[in-house]
Amino acid sequence: MLIVALAACATRPDPSNKAAVQAYEETNDPVEPLNRYFFELNRFFDIILIKPVATWYQGVVPDPARNSIRHFLDNLDAPVILANDSLQGNWDRAGITVKRFGINTTVGVLGLFDPATGWGYPQHREDFGQTLATWGTPEGMYLFLPVLGPSPPRDLAGFAVDQFFDPLTYVYWNGPYTVPVTRFVLNGIDVRSRNLATLDQIERTSVDYYATVRSLYRQSRANEIANGDVSQESLPDIDNLNFDTNEPQAVAPKK
Amino acid sequence: MSPFSFMRSAVAPVAFCVALAASALSTPALAANADPAAEKWVGDVSQQAIQIISDKSADRSAREAQFSALLDKTADMPRIAAFCLGQFLRTPTPPQKDEYVKLFNNFVVKVYVTRLSDYHDEKLTITGSQLKGDTQVLVQSQINFTNGREPVKVTWWLLKKDGGYKLFDVNVVGVWLAQEQRSAFTSVINNHNGDFSALLDHLKGQIADAEQGKLPPTAATTGGSSVQ
Numbered sequence: 001m002l003i004v005a006l007a008a009c010a011t012r013p014d015p016s017n018k019a020a021v022q023a024y025e026e027t028n029d030p031v032e033p034l035n036r037y038f039f040e041l042n043r044f045f046d047i048i049l050i051k052p053v054a055t056w057y058q059g060v061v062p063d064p065a066r067n068s069i070r071h072f073l074d075n076l077d078a079p080v081i082l083a084n085d086s087l088q089g090n091w092d093r094a095g096i097t098v099k100r101f102g103i104n105t106t107v108g109v110l111g112l113f114d115p116a117t118g119w120g121y122p123q124h125r126e127d128f129g130q131t132l133a134t135w136g137t138p139e140g141m142y143l144f145l146p147v148l149g150p151s152p153p154r155d156l157a158g159f160a161v162d163q164f165f166d167p168l169t170y171v172y173w174n175g176p177y178t179v180p181v182t183r184f185v186l187n188g189i190d191v192r193s194r195n196l197a198t199l200d201q202i203e204r205t206s207v208d209y210y211a212t213v214r215s216l217y218r219q220s221r222a223n224e225i226a227n228g229d230v231s232q233e234s235l236p237d238i239d240n241l242n243f244d245t246n247e248p249q250a251v252a253p254k255k
Numbered sequence: 256m257s258p259f260s261f262m263r264s265a266v267a268p269v270a271f272c273v274a275l276a277a278s279a280l281s282t283p284a285l286a287a288n289a290d291p292a293a294e295k296w297v298g299d300v301s302q303q304a305i306q307i308i309s310d311k312s313a314d315r316s317a318r319e320a321q322f323s324a325l326l327d328k329t330a331d332m333p334r335i336a337a338f339c340l341g342q343f344l345r346t347p348t349p350p351q352k353d354e355y356v357k358l359f360n361n362f363v364v365k366v367y368v369t370r371l372s373d374y375h376d377e378k379l380t381i382t383g384s385q386l387k388g389d390t391q392v393l394v395q396s397q398i399n400f401t402n403g404r405e406p407v408k409v410t411w412w413l414l415k416k417d418g419g420y421k422l423f424d425v426n427v428v429g430v431w432l433a434q435e436q437r438s439a440f441t442s443v444i445n446n447h448n449g450d451f452s453a454l455l456d457h458l459k460g461q462i463a464d465a466e467q468g469k470l471p472p473t474a475a476t477t478g479g480s481s482v483q
Binding site: 019020022023027117122123201204205206207208210211212214215216219220222223224226228230232235236238239241242243 | 333334
């Protein structure tokens with residue numbers, strides 16, 4: 001594996017070409033060939049297995065049932081979200097998570113329904129990757145893994161830590177693993193079924209699907225970390241940007 | 256991070272369609288550096304876009320022509336095209352540059368008329384705006400779904416130009432669309448050892464696919480029915 005990884009390193013640009021070096025560092029995808037390999041591998045499994053199952057799931061299971069499954073899975077995530085709300089010192093959102101869990105577990109019949117959203121406590125997501133980001137940890141290089149998808153080191157570590165915030169991890173510590181595996185698989189199929197047409201369309205309207213997904217992942221992560229606030233400071237300088245200018249080209253500042 | 260978490264971001268282009276397509280009525284909250292004129296402008300432009308997209312009497316090519324005219328008028332297409340080249344801004348020869356700008360316009364029209372064509376009766380509400388320096392404005396808006404889906408935030412990045420406004424980029428649930436295109440375009444050129452004609456070929460391929468109807472019907476229907 002290590003040899004493959006080393007052989008799969010993207011070539012660094014000529015150090016004298018500052019724009020190229022800056023772009024290389026901004027892209028921060030030194031193992032791009034390896035990532036692309038796993039990306040294609042995932043696409044292959046998607047085409048032969050996940051997409052057909054998700055299509056079948058969407059077609060066969062009625063909408064209300066699918067929505068209940070979604071709400072139930074979301075409700076199970078509440079402890080992890082609460083832990084990370086708290087670690088980020090975001091007590092307002094921690095309060096919302098507690099209220100949501102209380103309301104949806106009782107009135108919402110063990111989480112099968114989501115009355116909390118209608119009562120002014122909408123769903124939000126947090127994970128330890130986001131918590132690390134608010135503590136100043138950079139994302140690290142882009143990494144695309146089989147099954148898990150985009151997993152740069154910070155978010156991969158966050159995903160691992162989140163397992164320990166999840167009470168169900170301890171409940172099923174010694175097995176049986178049927179429940180956690182079912183939860184993982186069902187979540188994947190449900191999310192995929194909700195994005196069938198969208199992903200199809202992105203794939204077919206992208207000049208480079210891999211790079212598009214990389215950009216979508218990073219931008220939406222940055223947005224989740226900022227809790228949806230679009231900041232002016234992170235925007236690239238476009239004032240003097242055009243084909244005729246002699247200004248150094250605009251490259252987005254590092255996030 | 257859920258295994259398919261990146262797919263959540265996939266909703267962005269769809270939501271953008273709805274954003275453009277949605278009719279706009281604005282009741283702006285006045286902030287210190289708000290720009291009510293820009294808010295009204297965004298409302299008007301999104302209204303025009305929806306009229307073009309939902310005009311079922313026009314066929315596809317007529318809609319594309321109208322949408323293209325609207326983009327020419329309201330968006331700073333040369334600047335967006337330049338931005339999407341990133342580090343390769345000065346790579347194309349002048350004839351390549353001219354071809355690229357033409358293909359880029361065509362590509363954007365094809366992609367977004369497709370993504371927009373399944374418009375639903377959603378509503379775009381302007382929620383505020385901030386000046387960014389003297390020459391730029393960010394306008395915030397929100398799409399409220401009739402089916403109870405969580406509202407989607409859309410931010411419009413405008414440039415002040417000749418006493419009016421020009422659209423530069425649109426941010427949907429945190430994703431700037433021009434930045435998304437730039438990363439794909441630069442990646443194509445990078446992976447062909449800096450050969451600019453590779454990008455031109457890819458764009459031509461995408462446009463040809465769209466013309467042959469190879470694009471999937473539309474995403475808004477499924478996107479609209481999901482709980483996000």
